[in-house]
Amino acid sequence: MATSLTVTRIGHACQLIEFGGLRVLTDPWFTETATYHPGEPVAATAAGLGRVDAVVVSHEHYDHCDLDALIAGGFDLDTPLIGPATVTSIAARKGFRDLRTIEAWESTTVGDLTVTATPGEHGVHEVTFVLQSGGRTVFFGGDSLRVPELDTLPSRFGKFDLSILPTNGLCVRQLNMRQVVMDAEQAASLTAVLRPTLAIPHHYAFHSGRLGDQMTTAADHDPRHYADAVARLAPDIEVRLVLPGTPVHVA
Template sequence: MTESLAITRVTHSCHLIEIGELTVLTDPWFSQKTFYHPGEPIAFQPEELPHLDAVVISHEHYDHCDLDAFKRYPHKDVPMIVAGPVVEKARKVGFTNVTPLEAWESTNVGDLTFNAAPGEHGVYEVTYVITGGGRSVYFAGDTLLTPELRTLGDRFGPLDVTLLPVNGLHIRMAGNKQVVMNADEAAELTSVLRPKLAIPQHYAFTAGPIGDRLILKSDKDPTLYVDAARRHAPEVPVTVIKPGERLVVAA
């Protein structure tokens, strides 16, 4: 039996993924500070979230691992599946059920399986293929495009949804080093994975006028990915979700 599937954008790379009766939160971000602004509304605060059956965190950067804010979520025993460096941070703010995964490891929560896949970023990162109820979602955090990611379809079968970062973030102060895949690279991966639906993420982020001019450089327009996907993978539908919007994905 194929379960229902819905994706709700909170902000940035933070989403609610509903598979059947189970709800997963990705990369919590609920606040902002100097040089870290979502660039779009934050649809919910932790105390406004529905009951969560699991949380996945790709890496320890604040805009993906805002645990000082997320600690306001009232259920500290929620299962958290995280990159290794996040474990101590999560436990320090009171979460008690924290499982680290390395790439190609997996764990189960209820009827869902969380499969960790490689990621490459400025710090250690893992990405996740979440499967269950005849559904599968690939959540890519803010990784670069790496050769291993091209194998996900072979490893895990057809994907219903891919959530891919698209802003091509560069660090100006590190020799203009690229740390996130850009729209064309995300579209290239889309053409390889061929999901039933592709959703861009990680694009509106801004470091503010000074930070964007001196520290970071990125593309903030998700339609760059929409256009690139039309060129690379014209058979794959692409949908841009606004914060707070819930999208039901057809079977």
Template sequence: MRVTRIGHSCHLLEIGGRTLLTDPWFTVTPTYDPGEHVALTVDRLPELDGILITHEHYDHCDLDAITSRTDVPIVAPHTVVGRARDLGFREVRELEAGDSTEFGDVTVTATPGLHGVHEVTYVIQGEGQTVFFGGDTLRIPELDELPQRFGRFDLALLPINGLCIRPAGHRQVVMNATEAAGLTAALQPRTVVPHHYAFTSGRLGDLLITKAERQPVAFADEVRRLAPATEVRLLLPGVPLTL
């Protein structure tokens, strides 16, 4: 199994002989910037078997950027399905928490999530390996219970920036580093990779709209304290990790 973080929450996951793309985001704007190098352009992506989308926010669902790949199946919750079909994606599989779909011998199961809008997370299983992809969810009790259903996790991909919306009374919509470390302790994956921590809303947006933590090292320290058996890997965009 191999994972390559393209940037933000967008990863290439190679598992069970299949290649999946998570939460595509390739188009940078003044108010939506991943805050880090985007490792690949769409035309440099390898052949894909599927694209997994957790929710409709632009930084996780940049569908306009990937319309050259309308032959690739999209897996998404109901809030994304209509737009994907309108853009010409030929196969759109609607999954809500508890639903599953298959790509050959790889099974993708939607699991619960909680964010500012409707969101699902995903468990991906293939060739005896199990991955949790957390999109940009908050930590909720249902996620702590995933090992009871899926067994041991080999890899967890978790958001950590604790994003808050200033105009909404600093409402938190993404788990922070400490909460993500707590979820790591509950899931007990062999390896955890943080994501969703460099994002910026632009200079004015960061001052007036969003507030976020950008310290992956703090997450690594918390995991070492709460889940010392789990290896933390801080992946630069474009650097593959083979497990």
């Protein structure tokens, strides 16, 4: 029998994924600045996380790699921190001690958890992750674009219980509206390939402040566009729009 699987969205791309009693934190973000706003309540503090068995970080952007907040919250710096070299080099300078550097198609283990980095593409170097434990498989998409290599995941890893994908299609105005995150339609097409039991969108509420939204970034803040697209492309896949702090149990 497969272990229980629960996910709680803390905010943005920060998720607490629990494989039975094993707890994995993704892309931590607990604070905000003048140009980085979660756009929704953050459901936990770094100090209030409780025990975490592993942290996975897709890339070094502040809203996915808020290591200073973990340190300020008294986080255990012996907790394994997993990510590409661009992330683990930063973590090393900040005092994290158990660093696992993995790039696309490389894996590491923490107890019964296997973490495999999978391809990603963003404005900086990024990986995505497949997390496996107790007969459960989760895909965590960070804030990557939709890249063709991700279509191979079902043949490599089998059945997915859960996919967590970004949907806001973030574009950078100063770069001629260059797109750096998959949009709702692209995320839905990937969901149709992955065919998870449950699909949850994230990375849609974020905004850059009043001036930043006008001058720096453009994005789709409505996750219903993703749900509608999945309903059209793969109507048998369940999509759940989740408020921060709400635990979701995956069947």
